[in-house]
Amino acid sequence: MNADVCAVACAELFRDDGEILVSPMGTVPRLGALLARRTFAPNLLLSDGEALLVDGNVIEGWMPFRQVFDVVAAGRRHVVMGANQIDRYGNQNISAIGPHAQPTRQLLGVRGAPGNTVNHRTSYWVPRHSPRVFVPKVDVVSGVGYDRAVGPFHDVYRVVSDLGVFDFDSPDHGMRLVSVHPGVSVDDVIAATGFPLHVNEAVETRMPTDAELTILRELDPA
C-alpha cells in the first residue's frame, strides 16, 4: 500500500502542471506521472525514455535530447529527479560523495540537475528516507537549492519520500513537512532527517482512490 501512496503523492506533484513535459526519473515517479495523466492532469506530455513523446502506445511527438535541452531552457518542464543527498534548502547531490577531486564514492555526475533547477520546476523522489540522504550539507551541489538560487526561474517544488511529502514554503525556504504517509509518525520523519524540519500541522498523505488503484494495477501489475 505504501508504494501506491507514494505513486499518488508523485502524481499530485503534477496536478497543476497543465500542458508541459514531465520527466519522472524512476519507477514510482513515472507511475505517478502516468496516473496523473490518466486522471486529473490529462494534458501532460511524457517521453518513452528515449526520443519519442508517447501517449500509451501512440507516438505523438519527437523529443530527442537536443530538444529536451531546448525545453529545459524554455521552461515548459517539470522534472522529478533522484537524490543521493539533499539538504534542508533543497540542494541535491547526484555527483559524488566525499571530496570531488577523489571521491569516496563516484555517482552519476551532475547530469542536467544544475540546468533543470535554475530553469523550471523540479521535484525529488527519495525511495528510502534516511539521515544519509537528508543531510545538513550535500557534498557536491548538483541541483540548486533555495539558499543558492539564482535567476528568475528557480522553482524547487516538493520532495516525496517513502515517509512523507515536503515543500519549501517556509519563511526561510527551509524544508517543511507537508504530510506523513499513513502509518508513519512525525517523529519517524524527524528521526530519519539529518537537519531540522519545519513542522506545522502534520496532515496525512491521502490514500489512493479505488479508481486510482485500478489504474495503478493496470499500469504496474506487479
Next chain:
Amino acid sequence: MRDKRMTVADVVGELSDGMRIGIGGWGSRRKPMALVRAIIRSPLKDLDVVSYGGPDVGLLASAGKIRSLTFGFVTLDSIPYDPWFRRVRESGRIAVREWDEGMIQTGLRAAAHRLPFLPTRAGLGSDVVRLDPELRMVASPYADGEVLLAVPALRLDAALVHLNRADRFGNAQYLGPDPYFDDLFCLAADRRYVSCEAIVDTAEFARLGPAQSLLCNRMMVDGVVETPGGAHFTSCAPDYGRDEEFQRAYAEAAADLELWPGFVDRYLS
C-alpha cells in the same frame, strides 16, 4: 569527390597524444566502440576526452588513456554506474571537468560557431562553477543586466561518432530515434571521423530514410570507416539494440580486477 574511406587503424594513426577528443553517442547508446577499442590497443595516451559518457569512458579509462575528462555523467543506462569510471575517479587517477549536460552542448555549439563562449543559466548556483575555476560569468549588456554563465568553446581536435549508414564521401545517416549530438561534435572538431554499420551508395540514402536522417554531410567529415557492429555493446537502433548480456559481463569484469584481465584477453586484445 574525395573518397574518404579509411580503416580503424588509419583513424587511430591520425590521432596523437594529448588531443582533445569528442566522442558521440549518449550513455550506452550508439558509441563508436570499434574506434574506442582501437585506441585502447594503440600507444595513444593523455587524451582529453569530451563525452556524454558511457562505456567509452570506462574502457578508455581502463587502459589509462584518459588524462582529463569533460563530462556531465557517465552511465551504462541499464546499469547506473560504470565500474571503471568509478575506480579511476575514486583513486584520483584522472582530472575531471564536470559540467551540466546542457553546458556541454553549449560549449560545443560555441566551438562550432567559432565563438569564444555562449551564455547559459545552466550551472549557475551549483558546484559546477566552484569546481571549474576557469569558468567566468558574463553580464547581459541589455537593460535586464542578468549575470549568466559564459560557457567557453569546447573546441575538439578530433570527433569520433558512429552512425547507421554513410557513403564513401562522408555523408552520414542516422536511422534510430535520436541523433544525440553527433553532428555538433563534428562541427566543433578539427578532424571528424564517422564509423558506420555499412557504407552505401549515395543514392541509397533516400531509400533508407527521410532526408532529415542525413545528419552529417561531407563538409563535416574527414574520414569514414565501415565497422559492422561498430557500436557493440551499446545500442545502435534500428540495426541492433544494446547487448545487455555483454554489458553485464563488462560491468562484472570491470568491477573485479581479478576478472578484468580475462575480459581484456577475450574481447579487447
